Amino acid sequence: MCRCTHTRRSVLGLLAAAPLLAGCKEQTEGPEDIRWGRETCTICGMIISDARYAAEVRGGADKRLFKFDDIGDAVHWLSVQDWKAESGVEFWVMDSNNGTDWLDARTSFYIPDTISPMAYGYAAVPNRETGTVTFEVMRASVLMRGLATGCLPPEEWNDK
Template sequence: MRRKILKVLALAPFALLFTSCEKKISHEHREVHWDRDMCERCKMVVSERNHAAQVINKETGEAYMFDDIGCVILWFKEENITWKDTASIWITDVKTSKWIDARTAHYDTVHQTPMAYGFSANEKKESIVKDSEILNFEEMSKRVLQRGR
């Protein structure tokens, strides 16, 4: 019995070592290097803090930066991104620049965006100006694809 206990105690540090090496993949937005990071699709510098977007591949944890949500949608199509439906998509709120979930954001059509797609994200519907059209992620995506570029 004593031998078994000693064996377990001797192997415990190795077990701890191997379990602590497991890579944890974050699905959260990453730090942005404003005016240095480039849009994955159009290669423009990401500088507008109220229109930036990020896509995180949940399988690998790799992050991709974009200057406009329209670039995200077209990049998914043009690059045939098979994991697009499971990707974490972050976008900055047009008024607060706070990172929000792009799939649950409310989009307006009244702001000029870096690549002129014209869809700005809002965390709350109430923050959208009166007489502006309010779109969900699916409708905004559909319109970007119809417009293309």
């Protein structure tokens, strides 16, 4: 009798937890929250702590998400991925005005000459403002400048 009650409680406990476990399914689109001060940048390994400059890229065969502490790191990292030009690749950047809203990196505008975590010098904003540049202008500038001094060379990046 005791065994039956124990089994029934275990089954009921599992049924009660099922909705919570269903929520653990891996996300395959959109940006995700970053655990500030605990997660590290995919390319340089630094802790991501300043929300105003964070970026994320989602892509590849498994739609995996990669997190960065600076838009410049994300630009460099994506530039060497075989799947960079695929239509489903998502590229997100944090709105530097508030550090809470994710923006589509390709349609955002960038304030140059900003002090950013890896010194690429760009902060994203959602709308054109005096002095801002487009994604393509920012991207070209970042690639021409080269990797930040704190970054490992591409052959040493763990999550290619």
